[in-house]
Each structure stands twice: as structure tokens, then as C-alpha cells.
Amino acid sequence: MEKLPWHILLIEDNVEDCADMRQMLLGTATRRYRFSEAHSGAEGVRKILHQENGPVDCVLLDYGLPDMDAPEVLALLCNGTDLPLCPVVVITGAAVEEGQALLSAGAQDFIGKRWTSADSLTRAVENAVDRYALQAERRRVENALRISAERYRALFNSIDAGYAVVELIFDSDGNSVDARYIQVNPAF
Numbered sequence: 001m002e003k004l005p006w007h008i009l010l011i012e013d014n015v016e017d018c019a020d021m022r023q024m025l026l027g028t029a030t031r032r033y034r035f036s037e038a039h040s041g042a043e044g045v046r047k048i049l050h051q052e053n054g055p056v057d058c059v060l061l062d063y064g065l066p067d068m069d070a071p072e073v074l075a076l077l078c079n080g081t082d083l084p085l086c087p088v089v090v091i092t093g094a095a096v097e098e099g100q101a102l103l104s105a106g107a108q109d110f111i112g113k114r115w116t117s118a119d120s121l122t123r124a125v126e127n128a129v130d131r132y133a134l135q136a137e138r139r140r141v142e143n144a145l146r147i148s149a150e151r152y153r154a155l156f157n158s159i160d161a162g163y164a165v166v167e168l169i170f171d172s173d174g175n176s177v178d179a180r181y182i183q184v185n186p187a188f
Contacts, residue, residue, distance in 0.1 A: 005032035006057035008125065011044035011073065012037070012091070013065050017113070021060055021091070024118040025125065041068035045076045048085055056086045058125050061107070063092040074105040082106060083139060087132035089124045091116070108132050162188035 008025065010018045018037055025033050036053040038044035048056055059077075063070045070090045077084035083106060090102045090110040102110045108128035111120060156163065163185045169178040 003031065005034045006125075006129070007054055008033050008035050009044060009047060009053075009056045009059045010035060010037045011039075011041065011059060011065065012062040013039050014062070015039075017062070017091075021116075021121065024116065024121045027118040028122040030122060031126075039066075041065045041073040041076075045073060048077060058129055059084075059086060059088045060121075060125070061088050061090050063090055063098075070102060070107070071105045074102070074107060078106040083132075083135055087125075087128040089128045108135075156183065157185050159185055160187055164188050 010021055012018045012021070022033075022035050036047065036056075038047050044059070044061070047053060048059070061070050061073055065073070070092070074084060074088060074090075077086075077088065079085075088107045090107045091113055092098060092102070092110055093113045099110045108131045109124045111124045164181055165183040167180045167182050168176045169180060171177045
């Protein structure tokens, strides 16, 4: 079965840089791509939010755009959470030191314009998509765990009979010498 092409949104104000990135990704035979472009941060955010060209599989985001920089775009895409609406690779001409701040702002990866090659760009995109999937799954599991814990607490606290969770404390010979109450319900 043939894989569907990944939709890559290039948010880049330089038309030549967009063409270069398209050619680099198309030059690798590992996957098929389809592209859309935005030449400002606001336009890119709008295209992602409204899925104007369909869902985006990965964003290649220029660090410095005419209307905003990458951290500002990431803030809009994250909308108060730690994960943007889709995977983002920031293409930066700045120093590598900004990388950790970009990752903390929600980017899955970053790469420098000066050292970008077809292989490194392809790897960055593929790794970002994989990393995003892992982050989204982790968020889903943590949310399910939180809901489960809330249900448990509500059930535990609503039991009419006194109920306690106790941990036994043993000495070095394995004899029970004490107990510690871990949790008790209001009826207890």
C-alpha cells in the first residue's frame, strides 16, 4: 500500500528559501510530500487553524518572519498548552543556543539554515512527526490517568463505610512491626 504524501506547510518569507526546502525534501526518495506556503506568521497560523489546505503533517517555520518570530508563532499554535496543533521544525539562521528555548516553546526540532542538507532536513521532519506522535500519546495517557485518579478519589470518598489503605512496615526479619495509613475516606 502506498503511503499518502505528507502535507508540509512552509512558513517562510523568502521565496527562494521555500523553493530550496521543497527541493531538498523532494530530493530524498523516502517519502512523498505536498506543500503549501505562508509568507507571514499570521498567515501560517490561520492556514493551520482553518486547515485551508487540509491537515498539516509538519510545519517548517522560519525563525524570523516579518510580523512575528518563531516563539510567537509557537505560542499561538500551542494556545496555552505545551504541544502545538501539529509538529513544528524551526529553521533558524540564529545560533544553536536558541534551540532549547524553541523546544521549550513547543517545537519538536530546529535546524540551522546554513547547515541544512536534504538528508538533515528530511531527518528533522521525520523525527519531528515521530516525536510529536509520542508527545501526543503521552498527553493522552496522562489525561486518562488523571481522569482515572479523579474517579477513584470520588468513589473512595463517597463510600459510606469507613475505609482505609494501610501500608505495613516490616523489620529486617520480615515481621510486621507497624502500619502507616496511606489514605482514609471521610467515613473512616
